[in-house]
């Protein structure tokens with residue numbers, strides 16, 4: 123599966139996006155991508171994380187050439203998509219969000235057909251190797267319509283790799299896949315990455331980005347709101363929330379005391395405290411709350427969700 127003949131670009135960037143914007147021509151003229159700048163290093167597993175409607179697929183589809191950008195620049199493996207569209211397309215294999223499989227071909231036929239479409243000469247075809255890599259060798263001659271959901275996804279990954287591109291792009295590769303199968307898919311992606319393939323994936327599962335990616339960008343309403351190594355992002359995500367419903371007003375002294383726990387926000391008769399569990403113990407928190415004069419009706423805690431993190435990250439800017 124080596125992609126040696128694709129020399130890494132001089133700046134070692136698999137993907138370089140500058141001031142990319144997309145406005146779909148619908149009634150609302152919504153901005154799907156708003157002046158995005160991103161770079162992906164050769165060899166990494168890069169996760170683009172964001173809620174539904176954030177613009178992930180739009181970005182992927184611009185890179186893969188199925189959606190036209192409104193403005194900005196995109197360089198794939200150092201190749202400008204405006205200058206050398208065809209060549210830039212050869213540098214990526216894409217697994218789109220929608221599972222489109224030609225049900226009447228066998229995996230073997232499908233991969234050969236696609237190799238042909240990319241003008242891969244018969245002798246250089248990687249059909250067997252790809253089927254083996256994706257754990258589909260024993261299904262090579264079965265009809266694709268008989269494959270399970272997980273097998274279909276693996277087949278689509280194999281299909282995306284027939285021309286041995288140096289970059290593999292996966293749009294929500296495990297959406298709707300159960301936990302066990304998801305982990306199996308992850309191990310396949312990691313294996314491809316070890317073989318030298320740069321992987322860019324979108325997901326709305328925090329866990330997926332956590333497990334797979336070394337670098338994570340968060341996109342929300344078409345804007346990049348975070349873009350950093352997984353390590354530093356996870357440090358930020360280490361956050362929990364306490365909700366306190368109270369009866370009477372909270373006096374200034376109690377409010378000051380609560381601020382020792384974390385950042386506080388009021389919403390009528392509910393109080394929200396965001397805190398870092400690695401910075402303050404639950405025992406200490408309970409003590410602080412106990413020693414205030416707050417007339418508590420109810421108290422609950424929860425882990426900060428991706429959405430909370432978005433709100434936190436965006437409100438800081």
Ligand SMILES: Nc1ncnc2c1ncn2[C@@H]1O[C@H](COP(=O)(O)OP(=O)(O)O)[C@@H](O)[C@H]1O
Nearest residue numbers: 146148152154173174175176177178179180181
């Ligand atoms: N073909 C399209 N025509 C018009 N609007 C679109 C089209 N595709 C996506 N959008 C809009 O662009 C925004 C981003 O969508 P999308 O890129 O699919 O987000 P995601 O993949 O993160 O869920 C959404 O508001 C969506 O409604």
Ligand SMILES: [Mg+2]
Nearest residue numbers: 178179219294
């Ligand atoms: Mg999408």
